[in-house]
Amino acid sequence: MEQNIPHISIRNLNMKYGNNHALKDINIDIPNKKVTAIIGPSGCGKTTLLKTFNRLIENVDGTDIQGEVLVDGENIYAKNADVPNIRKKMGLLSQRPMPLPMSIFDNIAFGMRIHGERKKNVLKEKVEYYLQQASLWEEVKDRLNQPAARLSIGQQQRLCLARGLAVEPEIILGDEPTSALDPISTKHIETKFTELKEKYTIVMVTHILRQAKRIADYVVFMYLGEIIEHGPTLEVLNNPKHKLTQEYVGGVIS
Amino acid sequence: MNLRKAEEKLFNILMRIAACIIFGSLFAISFTILVKGIPNMSWDMISKTPSGGFYLGKEGGILNAIIGSFYLAIGATIFALILTIPMVIYMNVYASPNSRLSNIVRLCLDIMFGIPSIVYGAFGFVLMLFLGLKVSLLAGIVVVGLLILPIIARTMDEVMRNAPKELKDASFSLGATKWETAFKVMVRQSLPGLATAALLGFGRAIGDAASVIFTAGFTDNIPHSINDPVATLPLAIFFQLSSPIAEVRERAYAAALILTIIIFGISLLSRYLIKKYSKHTV
Numbered sequence: 001m002e003q004n005i006p007h008i009s010i011r012n013l014n015m016k017y018g019n020n021h022a023l024k025d026i027n028i029d030i031p032n033k034k035v036t037a038i039i040g041p042s043g044c045g046k047t048t049l050l051k052t053f054n055r056l057i058e059n060v061d062g063t064d065i066q067g068e069v070l071v072d073g074e075n076i077y078a079k080n081a082d083v084p085n086i087r088k089k090m091g092l093l094s095q096r097p098m099p100l101p102m103s104i105f106d107n108i109a110f111g112m113r114i115h116g117e118r119k120k121n122v123l124k125e126k127v128e129y130y131l132q133q134a135s136l137w138e139e140v141k142d143r144l145n146q147p148a149a150r151l152s153i154g155q156q157q158r159l160c161l162a163r164g165l166a167v168e169p170e171i172i173l174g175d176e177p178t179s180a181l182d183p184i185s186t187k188h189i190e191t192k193f194t195e196l197k198e199k200y201t202i203v204m205v206t207h208i209l210r211q212a213k214r215i216a217d218y219v220v221f222m223y224l225g226e227i228i229e230h231g232p233t234l235e236v237l238n239n240p241k242h243k244l245t246q247e248y249v250g251g252v253i254s
Numbered sequence: 255m256n257l258r259k260a261e262e263k264l265f266n267i268l269m270r271i272a273a274c275i276i277f278g279s280l281f282a283i284s285f286t287i288l289v290k291g292i293p294n295m296s297w298d299m300i301s302k303t304p305s306g307g308f309y310l311g312k313e314g315g316i317l318n319a320i321i322g323s324f325y326l327a328i329g330a331t332i333f334a335l336i337l338t339i340p341m342v343i344y345m346n347v348y349a350s351p352n353s354r355l356s357n358i359v360r361l362c363l364d365i366m367f368g369i370p371s372i373v374y375g376a377f378g379f380v381l382m383l384f385l386g387l388k389v390s391l392l393a394g395i396v397v398v399g400l401l402i403l404p405i406i407a408r409t410m411d412e413v414m415r416n417a418p419k420e421l422k423d424a425s426f427s428l429g430a431t432k433w434e435t436a437f438k439v440m441v442r443q444s445l446p447g448l449a450t451a452a453l454l455g456f457g458r459a460i461g462d463a464a465s466v467i468f469t470a471g472f473t474d475n476i477p478h479s480i481n482d483p484v485a486t487l488p489l490a491i492f493f494q495l496s497s498p499i500a501e502v503r504e505r506a507y508a509a510a511l512i513l514t515i516i517i518f519g520i521s522l523l524s525r526y527l528i529k530k531y532s533k534h535t536v
Binding site: 054056059061084085087088090091092094096098099100101102103110111114115147148149160163164167173 | 426430434439536
């Protein structure tokens with residue numbers, strides 16, 4: 001896909017939890033093969049918006065979604081949409097890394113297995129490849145059969161990254177992926193993201209402005225369920241046009 | 255200040271007393287069964303069926319009831335699992351664990367849990383008349399299965415509901431279907447709890463007397479088919495204890511000892527399984 005064609009386009013998206021209008025008339029294009037950061041104060045709907053991208057939001061009780069989310073031009077909320085395949089296109093890193101209840105090897109192989117890969121030597125090769133992609137291979141190569149839950153939090157998050165990459169997605173979604181991590185693990189993930197944008201479109205939610213500045217190409221600022229301002233990172237963060245953005249960037253609201 | 259200290263002390267003492275009563279009861283029960291049971295234990299008790307008018311205190315053992323109890327409890331547990339596993343998975347993976355449907359099912363299970371086992375027995379008897387079944391292992395399995403269904407289902411439900419919420423999301427975001435998420439991720443995560451639930455149900459099934467009295471019946475023989483009546487340990491104890499002959503009444507304690515050992519074994523097994531299956535849980 002071309003660099004300048006949006007990878008994800010959101011059209012008139014509205015979402016309600018019961019009476020709470022959580023997302024209001026969202027219209028935004030997420031650029032292809034760039035890092036886009038969604039920023040804003042707590043409770044402004046950043047994570048909710050991210051979770052509409054792969055329809056995980058539907059698993060939250062009492063949600064009502066209207067509008068369109070186009071991924072590669074296809075509306076993922078269409079009636080005949082193939083939800084597992086839509087989700088396969090996107091790897092997700094959550095706030096708290098969540099390894100699957102199995103060994104390190106099986107964590108990476110799980111996705112490939114459910115999508116039909118059965119050959120042991122292929123699995124072995126690919127597990128190594130994706131663990132290397134996530135810079136985890138060296139640390140775990142001698143204990144692939146150990147439970148993934150025994151890894152440190154930072155290692156678990158890289159495991160989740162490797163696991164997500166192993167199903168060959170086009171997009172990586174990060175929901176404050178470094179908020180539970182120590183500074184060194186955070187740096188690992190940030191470095192990975194800047195490398196990975198060569199091949200993947202990355203969308204991440206963050207509440208750390210400096211992180212957005214460090215790694216994001218585009219920034220989307222949300223406030224109370226609305227997109228207030230969006231554009232190239234430096235433009236939005238250095239010369240915000242809207243008063244709310246100015247206040248947020250200036251630290252008046254947080 | 256002194257009042258607060260006294261408060262601390264009082265509760266400390268109360269808690270110790272409660273712990274002593276619990277421990278003491280278990281000790282007293284075990285002691286009684288052991289002291290009265292061991293003299294009446296013999297190899298014949300666990301290797302022979304009653305013969306020569308056992309209930310008049312002559313010879314033989316209670317092998318019929320031991321085997322019968324295992325048949326019945328294993329059958330009832332399998333029957334209950336066949337019904338509960340799909341239901342619990344539906345409640346927690348396919349539907350939302352907090353959906354109205356899941357909560358209604360939970361309420362029904364709680365009501366079922368509260369129904370006394372003699373009522374299950376009476377209901378089973380009516381059901382048997384309706385279906386034209388006679389007193390048999392099959393009828394016992396169905397009724398005891400229904401009796402332990404709420405215990406197994408609620409335990410499993412609690413375990414699945416307590417699995418981390420993000421685990422389902424993690425599985426879904428890899429493109430897993432609900433089926434794959436349920437059986438390859440959630441079941442694996444909940445395995446220790448699922449095994450405990452099954453054993454809890456088994457323990458209840460093997461120990462219940464009231465639900466089997468009209469449905470499984472009693473017999474001196476080991477059943478050869480699912481349509482034969484079957485003896486069970488709790489009923490063997492009951493019949494022995496209500497015998498007019500002192501010697502037979504004494505032998506009830508040997509039967510009670512056997513039943514207690516089985517239940518103790520199940521508790522140990524469930525502890526072992528929890529440890530074994532917890533290796534990979536997150």
